[in-house]
Amino acid sequence: MVDVLIVDDSAAIRKILQRVLRQADIPIGKVIEAGDGVEALAALKNAALAQEAKVGLILSDINMPNMDGLELLSQLKASPEWKDLPVVMVSTEGSQTKVLEAVGLGASGYVRKPFTADQIKEKLTAIL
Amino acid sequence: MSENQEPVISTEEMVAAVKQATEAVFSTMLGLELGIKEAFVEQATTVVPAAGVVSLIGLAGAMVGTGSLSCSCEFACRMSGALLMAEHTQMDEEVLDSIAEITNMVIGNVKTMLEDKLGASLGLSTPTVIFGRNFQTRSARSQEWIVIPFACGEDNLYVQLCLGPNKDQAAKAGRPGFALPQVVSF
Numbered sequence: 001m002v003d004v005l006i007v008d009d010s011a012a013i014r015k016i017l018q019r020v021l022r023q024a025d026i027p028i029g030k031v032i033e034a035g036d037g038v039e040a041l042a043a044l045k046n047a048a049l050a051q052e053a054k055v056g057l058i059l060s061d062i063n064m065p066n067m068d069g070l071e072l073l074s075q076l077k078a079s080p081e082w083k084d085l086p087v088v089m090v091s092t093e094g095s096q097t098k099v100l101e102a103v104g105l106g107a108s109g110y111v112r113k114p115f116t117a118d119q120i121k122e123k124l125t126a127i128l
Numbered sequence: 129m130s131e132n133q134e135p136v137i138s139t140e141e142m143v144a145a146v147k148q149a150t151e152a153v154f155s156t157m158l159g160l161e162l163g164i165k166e167a168f169v170e171q172a173t174t175v176v177p178a179a180g181v182v183s184l185i186g187l188a189g190a191m192v193g194t195g196s197l198s199c200s201c202e203f204a205c206r207m208s209g210a211l212l213m214a215e216h217t218q219m220d221e222e223v224l225d226s227i228a229e230i231t232n233m234v235i236g237n238v239k240t241m242l243e244d245k246l247g248a249s250l251g252l253s254t255p256t257v258i259f260g261r262n263f264q265t266r267s268a269r270s271q272e273w274i275v276i277p278f279a280c281g282e283d284n285l286y287v288q289l290c291l292g293p294n295k296d297q298a299a300k301a302g303r304p305g306f307a308l309p310q311v312v313s314f
Contacts, residue, residue, distance in 0.1 A: 010225055010228065010232070011225050012208075012212060012225045012229045013229055015212055016157075016211070016212070063232075063236075063252060063254070092239075092252075093236065093240070094236075094237065095243050095244070095249065097249060113157075113232075113233045113236070113237075114152055114153045114156035114233050115156070116156055
């Protein structure tokens with residue numbers, strides 16, 4: 001079972017991604033939510049400290065207030081503790097520049113919004 | 129695009145981008161089929177609709193302006209219900225958040241299509257959603273709004289773009305500019 005951190009400033013997208021994960025036949029454990037990169041880093045630290053979840057996958061939006069998804073990705077990859085965590089970007093940003101930037105920073109996958117459940121499933125099956 | 133070249137995207141290209149993005153979001157995420165009506169151009173003041181929901185997103189970079197979605201509160205609840213697979217009968221946090229995200233996906237995808245044509249990056253603000261009665265939105269600079277109406281059964285959705293070249297040389301050189309300010313009056 002993999003615990004998942006979903007990072008998106010839209011509660012609607014966080015809810016949809018949870019539903020998709022549950023329906024996708026992927027062995028998902030606990031799901032933690034964060035509204036931006038700052039909250040995501042705090043949630044990761046808190047979950048590790050409290051030993052309440054061992055996050056094994058992050059799904060993150062790019063355009064978010066406080067700390068965007070690319071900065072979050074960059075900080076995760078610079079951290080000895082989190083650098084091996086697979087991070088899949090789920091964003092409306094579809095330009096080749098953004099995709100390449102995310103991949104260059106170490107993203108494990110990139111899904112464009114709008115997405116289908118099959119696209120998410122296909123991407124995660126390849127990673128997990 | 130060279131530094132001195134003014135970015136030009138025709139009304140037809142913007143309408144095509146909005147049509148494609150809106151239909152993709154509605155069919156993929158909401159499972160709703162849209163019919164497109166004839167697009168038209170309005171001057172800076174827009175009164176579509178006089179009551180209901182308006183969701184605004186700023187665009188900045190080589191071109192600056194605003195994208196918006198507007199509809200009745202009833203259709204906003206229906207869209208949110210379709211997105212979240214839940215029933216909504218009144219405007220609440222979930223409906224407002226859903227409308228913001230639908231706007232983000234539609235205008236975000238329009239942005240990507242325009243970036244491909246421009247060969248330059250555009251920035252996107254976070255959405256602002258307003259609902260109420262008897263309000264108007266106005267761009268602080270005199271520009272035209274391209275209005276693309278859609279029908280979904282008895283309901284109407286208006287996707288609007290107010291977008292023009294950025295005169296700011298810094299933005300042309302690749303640094304982000306500012307989106308046009310919007311004034312909402314009740």
